[in-house]
Amino acid sequence: MAAYVRSAPGTYLWLAVLFVTTVALHHMSPRVEEEFLRQRSTNIHELSSHPVRVLITSAMWIDGGHWLPYAVLYTAFHAQAERWLGTARWLAVCVAAHVLATLASEGALLQAIRRGVAPLSAADTLDIGVSYALAGVVAVLAYRIAAPWRYAYLAVVLTVYAVPFVLSPTFTDFGHLISVLIGLGCYPLTRSRGKAWNPKETLAALRS
Numbered sequence: 001m002a003a004y005v006r007s008a009p010g011t012y013l014w015l016a017v018l019f020v021t022t023v024a025l026h027h028m029s030p031r032v033e034e035e036f037l038r039q040r041s042t043n044i045h046e047l048s049s050h051p052v053r054v055l056i057t058s059a060m061w062i063d064g065g066h067w068l069p070y071a072v073l074y075t076a077f078h079a080q081a082e083r084w085l086g087t088a089r090w091l092a093v094c095v096a097a098h099v100l101a102t103l104a105s106e107g108a109l110l111q112a113i114r115r116g117v118a119p120l121s122a123a124d125t126l127d128i129g130v131s132y133a134l135a136g137v138v139a140v141l142a143y144r145i146a147a148p149w150r151y152a153y154l155a156v157v158l159t160v161y162a163v164p165f166v167l168s169p170t171f172t173d174f175g176h177l178i179s180v181l182i183g184l185g186c187y188p189l190t191r192s193r194g195k196a197w198n199p200k201e202t203l204a205a206l207r208s
Contacts (some may be wrong), residue, residue, distance in 0.1 A: 008079035010087045015074050018130070021060055022067040037061060037128055042102045044110050044123040055099055058128040073134060081137045084144055089189045090137070096186065097136025097179040102127075105175030112171075127172075132179040135161060139183025146196040 005012045025033055039046065040057040047054060062070060082090040106127070112118035142154050161180045165173040 004079070008082040008087075010091055011074050011078040011082050014078070014130075015071055017060055018062055018070060019067050022062055022065055025061070025065050034126070037063070038124065038126055041125075041127045042106065043125050043127050044106055044113075047103075047106055055102065058102075059098055059130050059133065061128045063126065063129045070130070077134060077138050077141060080144070081141055084193055085140075085189060086193075089193075092189060093136050093140050093183060093186045094133040097182045098130075098133040100182055101132040101136070101175040101179040104178045105171045108174055109171045131172075132175055135176045135179035136183035136186070139180040140186045140190065142184065143187055143190040144193075144197055146198040149199050150196070 025037075028036060040054060040061060042054050042058045078090070078094075081093065084090075085093070109118060109122055109125075113120060113122055138157055142150050142157065145153050157180060161173075161176045164170075165177050
């Protein structure tokens with residue numbers, strides 16, 4: 001277990017930070033927590049005033065306060081991607097998905113406010129979390145899987161992220177879909193990272 005954690009240091013350092021910040025949130029009253037998180041949110045108001053600060057700090061907190069599911073997701077996706085791509089390339093995917101999807105979704109929200117489709121109060125909407133980076137990494141992992149299994153994986157990923165946007169679109173759903181497209185666009189970072197994983201070969205090895 002220790003060797004596995006050391007093989008993905010960025011993933012588990014990030015998880016450790018999320019654990020500490022989640023514990024801190026549990027010691028705040030609901031009113032204090034909401035205001036505290038709003039100041040670290042990538043909403044339109046904070047992005048226009050402190051863009052770099054909130055883009056960084058928003059990725060250090062979990063909205064909802066449940067850390068364990070993220071520990072599972074980080075192990076299943078982030079750790080796999082970091083071990084495969086290396087820490088620098090994995091981090092590049094995370095940053096690209098988090099930053100670009102945030103700017104795209106908040107930019108779309110700003111246009112909606114200007115057109116009168118969304119209320120002016122939406123500029124202060126709470127927007128924190130790590131889901132955009134996670135969606136980007138989930139998508140880039142498609143290149144880790146050999147065809148034709150890759151296409152089945154992609155179908156599941158697109159279903160998970162596209163269906164909510166189609167059925168009842170929100171700006172967060174839009175951000176998630178953009179994150180997936182960004183992750184797929186990171187294909188150049190996956191070149192020369194070794195042979196793609198073939199589930200059929202793994203099953204054959206287990207049976208032998």
